[in-house]
Amino acid sequence: MQRVTVATAPIDGQKPGTSGLRKKTRVFMEPHYLENFVQSIFTGIGGAAGKTFVVGGDGRYFNDRAIQVILRMAAASGAAKVIVGQNGLLSTPAASNMIRKRATDGGIILSASHNPGGIDADFGIKFNMPNGGPAPEDVTNRIFAATGEIASYDILEAQDVDLAQLGETALGEMVVEIVDPVEDYAALMETLFDFDAIHGLFAGGFTMCFDAMHAVTGPYATEILERRLGAPAGTVWNGVPSQDFGKGHPDPNPIWAKPLVDLVMGADAPDFAAASDGDGDRNMILGKGVYVTPSDSLAVLAANAHLAPGYAQGLAGVARSMPTSEAVDRVAAAKGLSCFETPTGWKFFGNLLDDGRITLCGEESAGTGSDHVREKDGLWAVLLWLNILAVSGKSVAELLQDHWAEYGRNFYTRHDYEAVETDKANAVMDTVRGKLADLPGQSFPAGTVSSADEFAYDDPVDSSRSEGQGLRVRFDTGARVVFRLSGTGTEGATIRVYLEAYEGDAPKVAGDPEEALSAVIASAETISNLRAITGRSGPDVTT
Ligand code: G1P
Ligand code: ZN
Numbered sequence: 001m002q003r004v005t006v007a008t009a010p011i012d013g014q015k016p017g018t019s020g021l022r023k024k025t026r027v028f029m030e031p032h033y034l035e036n037f038v039q040s041i042f043t044g045i046g047g048a049a050g051k052t053f054v055v056g057g058d059g060r061y062f063n064d065r066a067i068q069v070i071l072r073m074a075a076a077s078g079a080a081k082v083i084v085g086q087n088g089l090l091s092t093p094a095a096s097n098m099i100r101k102r103a104t105d106g107g108i109i110l111s112a113s114h115n116p117g118g119i120d121a122d123f124g125i126k127f128n129m130p131n132g133g134p135a136p137e138d139v140t141n142r143i144f145a146a147t148g149e150i151a152s153y154d155i156l157e158a159q160d161v162d163l164a165q166l167g168e169t170a171l172g173e174m175v176v177e178i179v180d181p182v183e184d185y186a187a188l189m190e191t192l193f194d195f196d197a198i199h200g201l202f203a204g205g206f207t208m209c210f211d212a213m214h215a216v217t218g219p220y221a222t223e224i225l226e227r228r229l230g231a232p233a234g235t236v237w238n239g240v241p242s243q244d245f246g247k248g249h250p251d252p253n254p255i256w257a258k259p260l261v262d263l264v265m266g267a268d269a270p271d272f273a274a275a276s277d278g279d280g281d282r283n284m285i286l287g288k289g290v291y292v293t294p295s296d297s298l299a300v301l302a303a304n305a306h307l308a309p310g311y312a313q314g315l316a317g318v319a320r321s322m323p324t325s326e327a328v329d330r331v332a333a334a335k336g337l338s339c340f341e342t343p344t345g346w347k348f349f350g351n352l353l354d355d356g357r358i359t360l361c362g363e364e365s366a367g368t369g370s371d372h373v374r375e376k377d378g379l380w381a382v383l384l385w386l387n388i389l390a391v392s393g394k395s396v397a398e399l400l401q402d403h404w405a406e407y408g409r410n411f412y413t414r415h416d417y418e419a420v421e422t423d424k425a426n427a428v429m430d431t432v433r434g435k436l437a438d439l440p441g442q443s444f445p446a447g448t449v450s451s452a453d454e455f456a457y458d459d460p461v462d463s464s465r466s467e468g469q470g471l472r473v474r475f476d477t478g479a480r481v482v483f484r485l486s487g488t489g490t491e492g493a494t495i496r497v498y499l500e501a502y503e504g505d506a507p508k509v510a511g512d513p514e515e516a517l518s519a520v521i522a523s524a525e526t527i528s529n530l531r532a533i534t535g536r537s538g539p540d541v542t543t
Pocket of ligand 2: 037113278281
């Protein structure tokens with residue numbers, strides 16, 4: 001086996017976004033594209049020599065090819081060992097757990113999350129730190145800087161490693177260990193939740209559907225729900241991971257997981273339903289006749305987490321990304337917990353978790369998690385819900401109604417305008433940005449503006465500052481509008497408009513969200529001129 005040094009040159013646009021580098025799969029397949037980025041990761045983290053890494057992905061098209069390249073490059077750069085999920089599979093939270101549990105030097109995760117997979121779809125790669133969490137901005141900045149200076153990369157000339165064969169093999173002087181991707185993760189879940197109580201729930205005839213959306217959570221959900229918790233066979237839908245996610249869009253929301261939503265709204269609704277995304281870090285929660293918004297889910301979990309053994313001692317604090325609704329803030333205030341507001345993206349929770357300031361955190365984009373790993377975790381959220389349902393004896397609808405009766409309701413929706421020409425998207429943002437200073441005191445259908453600013457975050461742990469994290473307008477009624485450009489899209493720009501209205505009046509909390517939010521939606525349009533500037537008549541996706 002020979003180590004070769006291949007001459008290359010910087011490739012434009014290898015800037016990690018909200019969650020690593022995401023591009024069209026064909027872009028990743030271009031000569032040197034993946035190799036340049038992998039070498040730049042090694043440069044950005046101070047080299048690979050002597051280090052141990054975890055590598056795995058969500059099984060999408062090109063996952064296995066990319067892993068073979070990464071293994072040969074890690075070996076050529078002197079890495080001591082790489083731990084790989086069998087067949088190249090590791091859900092993002094399971095990878096985070098593996099990185100932590102084996103006390104490694106970090107990991108490389110291959111995924112484009114909820115984006116479709118396939119040669120004409122999307123691919124992605126990101127580096128996670130030894131704490132199991134996504135690399136923070138100083139590291140991604142160093143990686144990006146390295147992509148601009150790269151002149152060569154090192155790679156071993158070798159045959160493929162058999163990713164199906166469990167156990168250790170050698171690749172040059174590096175050890176490759178192929179591990180079961182589910183075992184350690186399932187064991188971790190057993191330490192957090194009352195498996196007996198959940199088992200009892202299923203034994204009593206409780207019904208559930210989990211849609212793995214042909215993505216990575218299939219094997220995890222089948223092992224945990226059907227084998228360990230005794231849910232009937234068939235509880236897990238679409239449980240075999242496929243390279244193109246069954247030609248679907250593995251995004252657990254009411255648009256892409258519509259069959260599940262239709263089921264719970266129909267006559268044969270199960271007691272509980274849930275779905276996860278391509279790489280297993282997102283979740284959608286449903287009950288008979290109800291869809292639980294991710295922001296509400298975070299709040300309900302924060303209010304009831306003590307019912308699960310792993311959280312029985314209470315929470316240190318909570319955090320949410322800025323555009324996530326303020327429902328969890330109300331729980332925190334009532335329970336005397338500190339509540340942090342961070343920029344969009346899981347990497348911003350890492351310091352708060354490491355420093356013991358928070359136990360639970362979440363985002364409106366269907367991400368919820370805790371200090372058990374350093375990524376959001378779809379199945380974990382499902383299991384925490386199951387634990388709460390089992391111990392409280394309430395249905396999903398009852399839990400939600402009781403929650404709103406106690407805390408009031410933050411009606412919430414997000415409107416996405418996708419594949420917008422970049423200059424038009426920037427024009428929308430500039431329009432709002434230009435008005436921020438004058439907005440306070442002005443009246444709109446949603447109320448009188450009480451504050452308006454561009455969100456910047458000062459990390460309380462390491463004092464780093466992140467600017468340009470979204471434009472937010474708050475009204476005296478408790479309503480809010482947030483405008484942001486997506487940092488994960490692979491085509492043009494995606495404008496996200498986050499809309500929220502608060503209702504504290506108990507008889508009104510059961511109202512229709514569309515109606516409750518109509519004044520906020522109208523105010524957002526007046527402030528941004530979005531539809532006029534983009535020529536769009538409405539959002540492409542509403543979640
Ligand atoms: C999106 C979500 C964000 C999430 C990220 C990675 O990022 O909005 O909450 O952390 O995907 O899953 P965005 O495209 O908005 O930058
Ligand atoms: Zn994901």
